[in-house]
Amino acid sequence: MNASAKTKPRFSSDLPQVWIGIALIAITGFGPSIMGNAYWVHTFQLVNIYIAVAIFQNFLFVDAGQKSFGQGVILGLGAYVAAIFFGLHEYSFAVAGLIGLFAAFLGGLLFALPALRVQYFHLGFVTLSAAIVFPQLLMSMDKWTNGINGISVSIPWIHEEPIAGISLLSFLVALYPMLALGIHYAIRRSRLGRQLRIAAVSPEAARTLGIRPGVMRFLAFIIAAIGTGVAGLLYLPTVSFVSPQGFNVELSFVFFFAVVVGGRGQMLGPIVGMWIVFILPNILLAQFVEYRLLIYGILTLVTVMLFPDGIVGTIERWRVTRGVTGRGEQGFRLDSFIDGLEGEDEHKPTDKIAVEVRGGTKRFGAVVAVNNVDLSVRQGEVHGLIGANGSGKTSLLNVLSGLSRLNAGSFLIDGKDATRMSADRIANMGLGRTFQTPRIFREFSLWENLKIGMDAAEGEPGRDIVKLANALEAEFSQDSAELLSHGQRRLAEVMRAMLKEAKIILFDEPAAGLSQSEREHFAKLVHFLSRKMGKTIILVEHDLDLVWNVADRITVMEQGSVVASGEPEEMAKDPAVQHMFVGGRLA
Amino acid sequence: MLSEIIIIVVRGIAIGSIFAMIAMSFNIVHGATGILNFAQGNMLVLGGYAAFFLANNVGIGWWLAMLVVTGVLVAVVLAFQGWITLLPLRSSVEQDSWIISTVAVSVIVGAILLITQGPFAYSVQAVVPPFRILGVRTPGAYGLAIVCMLFWFFAMRIFLRKSFLGLAISALSQDFDAARAAGLPVRRLQLVAFAISGLMIGTAGFLVAPVISVSSDAGLRYVLNGFVAAVVGGIGSNLGTLIGGPLVGVITMLTAYRIGGAYQDLASLAVLVAILMVRPQGLFGRTSARRV
Numbered sequence: 107m108n109a110s111a112k113t114k115p116r117f118s119s120d121l122p123q124v125w126i127g128i129a130l131i132a133i134t135g136f137g138p139s140i141m142g143n144a145y146w147v148h149t150f151q152l153v154n155i156y157i158a159v160a161i162f163q164n165f166l167f168v169d170a171g172q173k174s175f176g177q178g179v180i181l182g183l184g185a186y187v188a189a190i191f192f193g194l195h196e197y198s199f200a201v202a203g204l205i206g207l208f209a210a211f212l213g214g215l216l217f218a219l220p221a222l223r224v225q226y227f228h229l230g231f232v233t234l235s236a237a238i239v240f241p242q243l244l245m246s247m248d249k250w251t252n253g254i255n256g257i258s259v260s261i262p263w264i265h266e267e268p269i270a271g272i273s274l275l276s277f278l279v280a281l282y283p284m285l286a287l288g289i290h291y292a293i294r295r296s297r298l299g300r301q302l303r304i305a306a307v308s309p310e311a312a313r314t315l316g317i318r319p320g321v322m323r324f325l326a327f328i329i330a331a332i333g334t335g336v337a338g339l340l341y342l343p344t345v346s347f348v349s350p351q352g353f354n355v356e357l358s359f360v361f362f363f364a365v366v367v368g369g370r371g372q373m374l375g376p377i378v379g380m381w382i383v384f385i386l387p388n389i390l391l392a393q394f395v396e397y398r399l400l401i402y403g404i405l406t407l408v409t410v411m412l413f414p415d416g417i418v419g420t421i422e423r424w425r426v427t428r429g430v431t432g433r434g435e436q437g438f439r440l441d442s443f444i445d446g447l448e449g450e451d452e453h454k455p456t457d458k459i460a461v462e463v464r465g466g467t468k469r470f471g472a473v474v475a476v477n478n479v480d481l482s483v484r485q486g487e488v489h490g491l492i493g494a495n496g497s498g499k500t501s502l503l504n505v506l507s508g509l510s511r512l513n514a515g516s517f518l519i520d521g522k523d524a525t526r527m528s529a530d531r532i533a534n535m536g537l538g539r540t541f542q543t544p545r546i547f548r549e550f551s552l553w554e555n556l557k558i559g560m561d562a563a564e565g566e567p568g569r570d571i572v573k574l575a576n577a578l579e580a581e582f583s584q585d586s587a588e589l590l591s592h593g594q595r596r597l598a599e600v601m602r603a604m605l606k607e608a609k610i611i612l613f614d615e616p617a618a619g620l621s622q623s624e625r626e627h628f629a630k631l632v633h634f635l636s637r638k639m640g641k642t643i644i645l646v647e648h649d650l651d652l653v654w655n656v657a658d659r660i661t662v663m664e665q666g667s668v669v670a671s672g673e674p675e676e677m678a679k680d681p682a683v684q685h686m687f688v689g690g691r692l693a
Numbered sequence: 694m695l696s697e698i699i700i701i702v703v704r705g706i707a708i709g710s711i712f713a714m715i716a717m718s719f720n721i722v723h724g725a726t727g728i729l730n731f732a733q734g735n736m737l738v739l740g741g742y743a744a745f746f747l748a749n750n751v752g753i754g755w756w757l758a759m760l761v762v763t764g765v766l767v768a769v770v771l772a773f774q775g776w777i778t779l780l781p782l783r784s785s786v787e788q789d790s791w792i793i794s795t796v797a798v799s800v801i802v803g804a805i806l807l808i809t810q811g812p813f814a815y816s817v818q819a820v821v822p823p824f825r826i827l828g829v830r831t832p833g834a835y836g837l838a839i840v841c842m843l844f845w846f847f848a849m850r851i852f853l854r855k856s857f858l859g860l861a862i863s864a865l866s867q868d869f870d871a872a873r874a875a876g877l878p879v880r881r882l883q884l885v886a887f888a889i890s891g892l893m894i895g896t897a898g899f900l901v902a903p904v905i906s907v908s909s910d911a912g913l914r915y916v917l918n919g920f921v922a923a924v925v926g927g928i929g930s931n932l933g934t935l936i937g938g939p940l941v942g943v944i945t946m947l948t949a950y951r952i953g954g955a956y957q958d959l960a961s962l963a964v965l966v967a968i969l970m971v972r973p974q975g976l977f978g979r980t981s982a983r984r985v
Contacts, residue, residue, distance in 0.1 A: 232966060235921075
């Protein structure tokens with residue numbers, strides 16, 4: 107069956123989910139007021155505030171990959187500090203609110219600072235620990251917080267009902283989660299959003315795209331803290347009272363569990379999740395209030411075990427598997443796009459040196475992976491790097507891209523010493539690479555998988571690149587990258603490096619796993635990159651035919667050392683190389 | 694004054710030994726599975742409850758028998774939890790569902806304890822009499838905590854280096870795929886690791902029951918302090934826990950005496966953030982694991 111472009115289902119249902127979410131919040135936010143049911147008005151005011159917090163939790167959880175058990179603390183900081191200044195010290199609500207927001211920001215900073223250095227479960231424990239400490243501090247610092255008695259506030263003007271029985275407060279607490287949803291969607295669609303996600307899924311690939319994963323995690327915690335802090339300011343007039351019991355660990359768990367049960371990463375997840383996790387035990391099963399924690403825990407455990415994508419995620423998965431069809435080998439070909447590129451005139455390798463390694467040595471414990479290697483690659487040349495498995499080729503590539511550091515010696519990129527530079531700085535100097543296992547992100551559409559290369563480009567894209575990008579976007583924006591074959595994934599990575607406008611591209615065994623026609627296609631692509639676009643290319647490869655076909659110079663490595671280096675013709679006669687060919691075919 | 698210093702140091706080290714045992718029980722599971730069990734604190738408290746129900750005001754013989762029973766019971770509970778936790782990992786691409794499931798289990802165990810036992814802390818009678826260190830009377834359970842920590846440290850050292858089972862589990866922590874390729878029954882070894890961790894934490898909870906807070910909400914606080922001890926020592930290093938645990942114990946004890954008991958957890962949080970900022974791999978930790 108041929109799925110034509112018109113009937114192609116959406117790759118992502120984020121946008122429709124946002125609209126459905128806004129509608130659901132509007133119904134629950136305004137409906138009870140119009141009906142005049144005070145109980146449900148109040149309940150849904152609180153639920154919608156919690157939904158806003160859960161939306162930022164969802165962003166943090168999936169878009170930034172950070173598990174936080176402390177979002178209740180941030181909400182509490184906003185609400186409590188505002189209450190202290192407004193309720194106890196009689197500042198105006200605006201001033202108290204600003205101070206509260208700043209307090210929430212500081213709380214976010216407490217999470218964000220360790221995030222610069224570590225990730226994963228470490229931050230889970232930091233945030234959980236904050237969730238435990240926070241109510242303890244509210245109790246023991248009673249000089250400022252009123253301790254166990256809490257703080258009551260009264261803000262009459264916010265309860266006035268300008269239209270249709272809907273109070274100003276109802277408006278605010280309904281509009282805010284809608285806004286939060288919009289913000290989440292906008293960030294996810296932005297360059298920042300894509301970079302956050304790459305950093306979360308593959309910190310290594312992120313660094314080679316010029317992204318600093320620690321900074322990304324830091325930013326995510328700060329964004330979530332500010333968003334949650336605003337929710338804290340709305341909490342204050344809604345509940346009119348803050349007390350330490352209101353911000354215990356349980357509250358933080360509610361936000362976390364709501365996101366899991368509703369569907370991690372789905373725009374609607376926090377809404378559906380909060381309805382189930384909060385409304386089910388607190389309202390419908392209110393007579394079993396002591397079982398509330400048990401219900402949270404069991405709901406979450408059952409979700410993880412039976413349908414890990416959560417409720418909305420399971421529906422979404424069903425939609426995707428029903429609708430998406432692969433496009434086979436013809437699904438992702440680059441010839442037509444490349445033929446469209448005019449390119450510059452024929453480029454030739456110049457005499458300038460693009461990459462130079464001087465006495466580079468890399469050890470892993472007792473193993474010397476790269477041993478006193480000298481290598482120089484001219485600008486614009488295709489440099490083949492060959493040798494048996496374990497001869498140090500990939501280790502050398504990892505050094506050049508900054509993923510690991512030399513123990514001795516140095517290397518220069520475009521004449522600048524890059525020996526001690528981090529991977530993201532080297533990437534920003536115009537170096538791009540591919541991996542042995544292509545880094546393809548299933549969270550992104552095929553086009554977005556390519557676009558992250560453009561995100562990483564330094565400076566404005568050239569005219570050709572814009573034209574190419576537009577063509578690719580039109581073709582692949584609704585395609586799933588998950589269905590690509592191995593060879594297509596490699597091509598996607600090459601295209602990513604091309605869109606990054608990297609001046610130097612490192613290929614790590616690009617032909618492994620490629621079919622014969624894909625290899626030919628790849629060779630053409632390398633030739634095009636080099637001759638039409640003037641890229642410098644270092645090619646680590648076992649397919650010697652391919653290397654001899656495209657390389658201007660070849661370096662042979664053996665057990666970490668360079669044993670020969672030169673033009674392909676002379677290299678074919680070199681005894682160090684000849685034994686690599688069956689029957690000395692190229693001799 | 695001097696006696697206060699002795700109290701802080703001795704009790705700090707003893708409380709820290711409990712943290713160290715939690716950290717060691719983390720290490721064996723983390724090595725074999727990559728999982729850090731957020732419910733480990735509840736398992737310690739379960740050991741405490743077992744001491745209350747099975748061995749309160751009993752003779753030494755019965756007490757010793759119940760120590761073994763408790764260890765086995767908690768080992769079974771943890772093996773079951775391990776089985777549940779590892780189930781979704783078999784197929785799922787995403788490997789971190791364990792964070793969610795172990796937190797959920799922690800909440801469930803805490804909630805069940807709250808529903809069945811109420812919010813109060815149980816007090817468990819000491820079996821080992823108090824002793825004097827430099828003239829300061831110290832409850833026997835504090836001594837037991839230190840002895841228990843040292844026992845498990847050496848037991849694990851011998852087990853992981855000398856026994857076939859222990860070597861197989863060590864192999865898992867070295868290289869997961871290679872262990873599988875070498876034909877080791879990975880899943881079963883992981884469950885054994887969970888069970889051993891339960892044996893450790895169950896006996897620890899039983900022995901220190903007279904000096905810990907045996908209550909439904911205490912688990913989270915213990916697991917956090919245990920984690921801080923593990924991070925300070927370096928995750929994966931049992932030797933590190935011998936330093937990390939007592940260090941965290943003394944710091945929290947010092948905080949309790951000088952600033953106030955309500956600030957103990959704040960002090961551990963501060964230690965955690967500080968160590969993560971300055972030396973995330975801990976005192977004895979290897980720098981981040983090798984990746985391809």
